[in-house]
Amino acid sequence: MIDPFKRLARKGLFLFDPETAHGMSIAALKSGLVPACQITPDPRLRQTVAGLTFENPLGMAAGYDKNAEVPEALLRLGFGFTEIGTVTPKPQSGNPRPRIFRLVEDEAVINRLGFNNEGHEAAFERLSVLTGKGIVGVNIGANKDSEDRIADYVAGIRRFYSVARYFTANISSPNTPGLRDLQARESLAALLSAVLAARDELAERSGRKIPVFLKIAPDLTEEGMDDIAAEALAHPLDGLIVSNTTLSREGLKDQRQAKETGGLSGVPLFEKSTAVLARMRKRVGAALPIIGVGGVSSAETALEKIRAGADLVQLYSCMVYEGPGLPGNIVRGLSELLDREKAGSIRELRDSRVDYWAARKV
Ligand SMILES: Cc1cc2nc3c(=O)[nH]c(=O)nc-3n(C[C@H](O)[C@H](O)[C@H](O)COP(=O)(O)O)c2cc1C
Numbered sequence: 525m526i527d528p529f530k531r532l533a534r535k536g537l538f539l540f541d542p543e544t545a546h547g548m549s550i551a552a553l554k555s556g557l558v559p560a561c562q563i564t565p566d567p568r569l570r571q572t573v574a575g576l577t578f579e580n581p582l583g584m585a586a587g588y589d590k591n592a593e594v595p596e597a598l599l600r601l602g603f604g605f606t607e608i609g610t611v612t613p614k615p616q617s618g619n620p621r622p623r624i625f626r627l628v629e630d631e632a633v634i635n636r637l638g639f640n641n642e643g644h645e646a647a648f649e650r651l652s653v654l655t656g657k658g659i660v661g662v663n664i665g666a667n668k669d670s671e672d673r674i675a676d677y678v679a680g681i682r683r684f685y686s687v688a689r690y691f692t693a694n695i696s697s698p699n700t701p702g703l704r705d706l707q708a709r710e711s712l713a714a715l716l717s718a719v720l721a722a723r724d725e726l727a728e729r730s731g732r733k734i735p736v737f738l739k740i741a742p743d744l745t746e747e748g749m750d751d752i753a754a755e756a757l758a759h760p761l762d763g764l765i766v767s768n769t770t771l772s773r774e775g776l777k778d779q780r781q782a783k784e785t786g787g788l789s790g791v792p793l794f795e796k797s798t799a800v801l802a803r804m805r806k807r808v809g810a811a812l813p814i815i816g817v818g819g820v821s822s823a824e825t826a827l828e829k830i831r832a833g834a835d836l837v838q839l840y841s842c843m844v845y846e847g848p849g850l851p852g853n854i855v856r857g858l859s860e861l862l863d864r865e866k867a868g869s870i871r872e873l874r875d876s877r878v879d880y881w882a883a884r885k886v
Contacts, residue, residue: 534847542624542633542844549848550589553597561602561852566859568869569604573813573835574735574762576659576689580604580855581870582826585817585838586663586692586739587635591642592650599658602852607838608647609663610694613679615643616667619699623786626844627778631821632793633841635769636786638699639665644683651687662688663739668700674718681722681736688734693719696741696768698787704741709751716759724760735762740804742767742797742818749800753807763813765838766804767797770818790841794819795886798832802881805833810875821846823857830870831877 537545552558569580584598584606592608599606618640625634641647647662654660664680666673677693684691695706695715706715719736727733738761740752756764769787776782776792797818805814816834820826821842829837843850858870867873 534845538626538628541622542626543621546588546624550593553594553848556597558597558601558848560600561849563602563852563855566862568862568867569855569858571835571869571871574690574737575733576735578604578659578836580858581830581836582851582854582858583607583661583815583836583838584851585840586610586694587637588840588843590640592647592660595651595660596654596656596658599656599660601848602855604855605659605661605689605836607661607663607692608651609641609692610639610665610697611641611644611647611662611680612639612665612667613644613670613676613683614667615646616640625781625784625786627776627781627790628845629777630790630792631842631845632776632788632790633844634781634784634786634788636699636784638668639697644680648683648687651684654687659689661690661692661737663692663694665694665697666700666703673703673706674715677715677719678722681719681726685723685726685730685734690735690737690762691723692737692739692765694739694768696739698741698769698771707740707744707748707752709755712752712755713758716755716761720759720761737761737763737765737813737815739765739768740800742770742793742800743772744800746803749803749807753804756808756812761812763815763835764804764808765815765817766801766834767793767818769793770796772796789818790845791819791821794821794825795884798829798881799884799886801829801834802832802878802884805875805878806882820854823854823861826854826858827861827873828877830874832881833875833878835871835874
C-alpha cells in the first residue's frame with residue numbers, strides 16, 4: 525500500500541514525461557525541499573568493502589545523478605553511498621528525446637539516453653567542493669565519437685582521482701554502440717590493464733589507493749561470464765557491479781512500451797540480474813567484492829541480492845515508483861530482517877542462497 529502523500533506526489537510527477545520529472549526531482553533535491561531521512565545507525569549494517577567503510581549497504585546507482593549535482597542530498601535520503609555519472613571526457617547530448625519510458629504496470633523503465641552528460645570538467649568542479657564525508661563513487665565511460673575508448677576511461681581515472689572514493693568502469697551500457705564489446709576477453713584485458721595501471725601509478729604518487737569496480741551487463745553467455753571472471757581475477761580489480769540494464773523484454777505486461785529500444789531496468793530485471801550476480805560470485809570466489817543492482821524494490825529484495833552473493837546493493841528505477849522515502853525504508857527494513865534472522869551482521873547472510881540463484885533459469 526502506498527501512502528496518500530506518496531500517491532499524490534507520484535501522480536503529480538507522472539503528469540510529466542519521465543525526463544522532465546527526473547529534472548524536477550533533481551531540482552527538488554537541490555532546493556532542500558525533500559526531507560532528510562532519520563535512521564538510527566545500526567552497526568550490523570556497517571561493513572568495510574574494498575577498503576571503504578559503508579554505514580549501510582544500500583547505494584544510489586549510476587545514471588540518476590549523472591552530473592554530480594546532488595550527491596550529498598541523495599546521501600541524506602538514507603543511502604550508504606551514491607555513484608555519479610556516467611561521465612565522459614567531453615560533454616555530449618545523448619540520443620534524441622523521448623529516450624526514457626515508464627512501464628508503470630511492470631514497475632520498470634526503458635532508457636536509451638546514450639550517456640548524455642556535461643563532461644568531466646563540470647562534474648569535477650562540483651565534486652571538488654563537496655565537504656561531507658559520505659561515499660561518492662565516480663562512474664566513468666567513453667564518448668560516443670571517441671577514437672580511443674580505453675583512453676577515455678584512463679582520462680576519467682586521472683581527472684577524478686583526487687575526488688572519487690571509488691571508480692566504476694562502465695562497459696555495459698547498451699546505448700553507446702559497441703561499448704559492450706569491451707566485455708569481450710581481449711578488449712577487457714586491455715581495458716583493465718590500462719585503467720588499473722593508471723590507478724596504481726596515482727596510488728603510488730598520492731599514497732591513496734582508490735578502488736576500481738567493473739560494471740557488467742546481465743545479458744552474458746556462460747562463456748562471457750567465464751571470461752570476465754578470469755580477467756577480473758587476473759588484474760588488481762577491486763570488485764564487480766552486477767548489473768546494468770538488459771536488452772531482454774521477457775515477461776512484460778506493457779507490450780506497447782516494451783517495443784522501445786534501450787535498456788530495461790526495474791522489477792522485471794530482478795531475477796536475471798540476481799542470477800548473473802550469483803553465477804559471478806561462484807566464479808570469482810568469496811574474496812572479490814560484488815555490488816548487486818537490478819530491480820531492488822524493498823528490504824527483502826535487497827537482502828536477496830546479499831544472499832545471492834552481493835556485499836553491497838544499489839537501486840535506481842524503483843525510486844521512480846516509490847519516491848524518496850524508499851532508501852530509508854529499505855535500510856530500516858534491513859535492520860528488522862536482521863532481527864528476524866538473528867544475524868549479527870549482513871556479511872553473515874551473504875552467499876546463503878548463491879546456489880539457488882546460480883541454478884535459476886532466466
Ligand atoms: C534512466 C537511467 C539511466 C541510467 N544511466 C546509467 C549510467 O549513466 N551509467 C550506468 O552505469 N548505469 C546507468 N543506468 C543503470 C542503473 O545504474 C542500474 O544498473 C540499472 O538501472 C538496474 O538497476 P534498477 O533496476 O534498480 O534501476 C541507468 C538506468 C536508468 C533507469
